[in-house]
Amino acid sequence: MSSKLNIFEFSNPSIRTLHISWVAFFITFLVWFSHAPMLAFIKEAFDLSSQQIKALLILNVALTIPSRIVVGMLVDRFGPRIVFSALLFTGSFLCWGFAFATSYEMLALFRFLCGFVGAGFVIGIRLVGEWFPAKQVGVAEGIYGGWGNFGSAAGAMTLPTLALLFGGDDGWRYAIALTGAIAFVFSFIFYINARNTPKGSTYFKPKRSGGLEVTSKGDLYFYLAMNIPMYIALAVLAWKLSPENLGLLSELATNTLYVVLLVLFVFQTSQIWKVNKEHLQKGVAEIEKYKFKQVAILNWSYFVTFGSELAVVSMLPLFFMDTFELSAVTAGLLASGFAFMNLVARPSGGWLSDNLGRKKTLSVLIAGLSVGYLVLSQIDGLWFIPLAVVATMCCSFFVQAGEGAVFAMVPLVKRRMTGQVAGMAGAYGNVGGVTFLTVLSFVDASTFFMVIAGCAALCFILVQFLDEPSGQMAEVMADGSVELIDVA
Template sequence: MDAPLANQQPLSHLNIFAAKGVQMRTFHLTWLTFFFCFFGWFGIAPLMPLVREQLHLDKGQVGNIVIASVSATILARLIMGKLCDTLGPRLAYTLLLVVGAFPVMLIGLSNSYESFLLFRLAIGIIGASFVITQFHTSMMFAPNVVGTANAVAGGWGNLGGGIANMAMPLVAAAFVSLGYIDEANSWRLAMVVPGVVLLVMAWLYYKYTTDTPRGNYADIQRTATAEKPKGTFLLALRDYRTWVLALAYGACFGIEITIDNVAAVYFVDHFGATLVLAGMLAGIFGFMNIFARGLGGWVSDRMGRTYGLKGKWLLLSGLLILEGFGIVLFAVAPSLPLAIAAMLLFALFLKMANGCTYSIVPFVNKKAMGSVSGVVGAGGNLGAMLVGFLFKSSAISYSTAFLYIGLGVAAVGGLVLLVRLVRKEIGEVAPESLTLARA
């Protein structure tokens, strides 16, 4: 039996094998829900060669679809960050899952470029699940371990994008082998699967999670010092660190979801890989989330305990610079084996940078944690949207686009370092000595 909710506090340790208690139950449901959100969000990506052929899409149209897939997420993340501060993560997540499930299931009804583009745009709202995930784990864990908890939950959830690249071609092939549909249309039926799963997760999340260790927002007697904060969005925007983190997240997570969208097509077109092989290779990139993002959060927490927030910022800058260098190597790789090696290299630093970024977010503004999380998360998608224009240009090859991206990411890493050197915080202390406001 769980202890009475009124007596529950954020956990000061993370045991990933534990499931007892409202904190760990919420942790596991949160990352699992996030996993299926990413699975649904990028489920169509490895099937794009089939969609491209059937709907007769050109490179510019495929590029627009890539941009659309991440565009709606920008606004959705801002909204969900605010709803976490006011409505609570439990209801916010349930609402998002129910609404997001329908375009995932119904994208198979598309019969033109325009209709497919609109469905892909609508599916993008479920990318806001990340903001709720990070907010909810921040509520459940104490400052000394919140970076690790956020990174593990985020990494295991992001894994859904990689597994989708591996699994969706197999799901589509299974429907074909069972005789339900022909290969050209198999993507239509395959996308029903993740949509149904999202509805199931909505019910589980509503029934088995709580907003805070002490209960749901609506059930807690809130004191004058623990009232729902007002004007949280403005509080987030006024802090320059919010913008620096948003820029950094655009350079790591923004690139990650771009890779999730275009990797399979790149391996098919540039190296002549089969659809299944290309999906598997793209899936390897996403599969590294099982450890790399969590590693970034863990290292960041260690740096924080030793050097304070300054250590976390320095780590983030270094990871971004190394990520950019790895992407440049990926862009110029002359063969498939070398491209895979370079991909694994930059994927490690990219996903560690993801974890490091959100290990800093809870310490920016304790009164507006949801809004800060939303703005930073939106920055990730804005970065993906901007680099998406490189992939729609008929004058730029995919490999050239990756080269430009690598140089840009390294420049962002240097800029993060420069800003922190210029705007040195007065009185920064080690994260474990900071106190986060809990609802």
């Protein structure tokens, strides 16, 4: 099969699956970030303080970290068709709950629950990986991720206008509710049209549920250690909501959350041990082995790529406004270039990965984003504004192409666990967002950009330890026979 991919070949079932996948992902991001362009309306309707608005923004990403792990397990076990349909269906009701909330407490609760919708990204990674061969999977995953991720930008551009068209004090409610209605309708469209695999192909499932199956004791300890940063990020989010910061939670509630996170960590550790204990004692056949370091390095790569994107998108409008003394509208338009790059950058990262090599492409893109953030750290009020915008968009290209390169490799680690690998990498992206935004709360913008550049430089070193996917990976059929899947 050719490495070229014709996205207009609608008679091809793989292409139809790609389009229905990115549209589903687009809708999840539309719902997940539907509140962002409406915050001015919401603030006025509920007479909220700036601290309460900040709390809503934090709550919006809090649940996404654990939910991406859980959804990754669900998609590997039940298949993308059922899980994506269910997530869209459930997400519509969560969206409506937020849209028609009557108190700040209800707003906060449903904004927190809407973070679950942000896990939709993971599902399509497994689905697209099933439908495209190794030589096309990078660009296919890039199109899925880049076009789907644009849902947040599309919402920002259209929802305020829709709110004004609906009119009245509740126009913003109807605009947000409309995104829920779209998710509700598409949940049925997706279920009717999507299929987990091409006709005649096997959908491989993990032998056990509760965690990734690793293939050596060293990898087991490595896996357990890699879970720790996710719990630290969740603890940081709880701390941000504590009386010491935003004050949304009482001291008792904050301490209770810390205890709950500790209990969850112990429980997850026990589940991972349970999943891996028996087969590690017996020994894993050489043909079934994979290296967990591949997963870990991809996690950290997504930490610096998507994590920095989440943080920068959040602060860039204010950065332009303060640096160049611009109006909020002008600064927002100039900063939107960062998100717009998703449409071409992610597919480009996937295409480069397919054609020039996975490791080489990821190395170049991580190095490029490190340099890009160093350049951004030098921007001040003396810069020519168009030059600052160009620098921002160039940096954005490396960031989002890097995201595409990460997920060009994820489906090539271990087919039956692609959902869980994608879930963990996706969660690390959110961990990166929490980490960099926390750094921003303590330092100025220039230092913030330099910290990201430094993290990317460290990640570049890690990427050199990646193994280029080669040969074939083995999956065992239900009858005991072995199927070999090309990864190069």
